Amino acid sequence: MEKTLIKYTHCGRNIYVFSCSERRCPACLQSLRFGLPDAPVALTCPFRNGHAVPCALLIGSVHGPTHLGEWHDTEIHVGLSDSEGLVYNYTLSGVRRDESGWERCVCIQLCPAWRQQLRASWDRELERFSALPLWASERFAEEREFGSCCYGFALTFINHMLSLDGREGLSRDQFTGSHVLPRMKAASLYISVYHAVLQHGFCIAGVSS
Ligand SMILES: [Zn+2]
Secondary structure: OOOOOEEEEEOOEEEEEOOOOOOEOOOOOOEOOOOOOOOOEEOOOOOEOHHHOOOEEEEEEOOOHHHHOOOOOOOEEEEEEOOOOOEEEEEOOEEEEEOOOOOOEEEEEOOOOOOHHHHHHHHHHHHHHHOOHHHOHHHHHHHHOOOOHHHHHHHHHHHHHHHHOOOOOOOHHHHHHHHHHHHHHHHHHHHHHHHHHHHHOOEEEOOOO
C-alpha cells in the first residue's frame, strides 16, 4: 500500500482515486471543477511504523497489514512499544522484545509526550511486567482458552499503568469498543477502498459525509 488515496466529493458521493488527473467524475461522468470546499484531500494511511511510535499499543497481523481488515482475535497479533520503539509482545515462546517487524501496523498511542514521568515509568514497568511468571511461555496455551494471549498481555499492562496513574482499569470489551474497534474499522475501510481503486482506478461510496 504505497500509493496515496485521494478523496473528493462529487454529485453527492465520495469518490476515491490515486490521482486527480482524470477530468471526469467516474460516477456521473460530468467534468470536474473543484472549489475550495470540495477540493480533493489525501487520506492518511492507517498503518504506521510501530517502532517510531513510543508507548503505544500496536496491532499487526501475522499475515501482514492487508489481513487486518476484519477483527479476528486469532489472526491479529498485538504488542506494546516502549519509549525507544522496542516492541514487547507475548508469544508461544514467552515475551519477545522486537527491534523490527512492526513496520506496518495500527498504532494506538497510550502515553502522550508531555507525560514525561509516566513515560519514564512506562519503560521501567514494561520491563518488570514482562518478566512476571504470568507470561511464561508454558502458560501461553492456558491463556489461549480465554482468547488472544497477546491481547491479554497488552491489556493487563495498560490497566496496570492506568492504576499507577490513579485511574480505573478498562474491561476487555470497554477497551476494544472504545480504542481498538474504531481504529480497526477505519483501517478495514481504507484497505477495501484501496483495493477497489487498485482494481478499477476509482471507488465510489454512496453518500458524502
Ligand atoms: Zn459526479
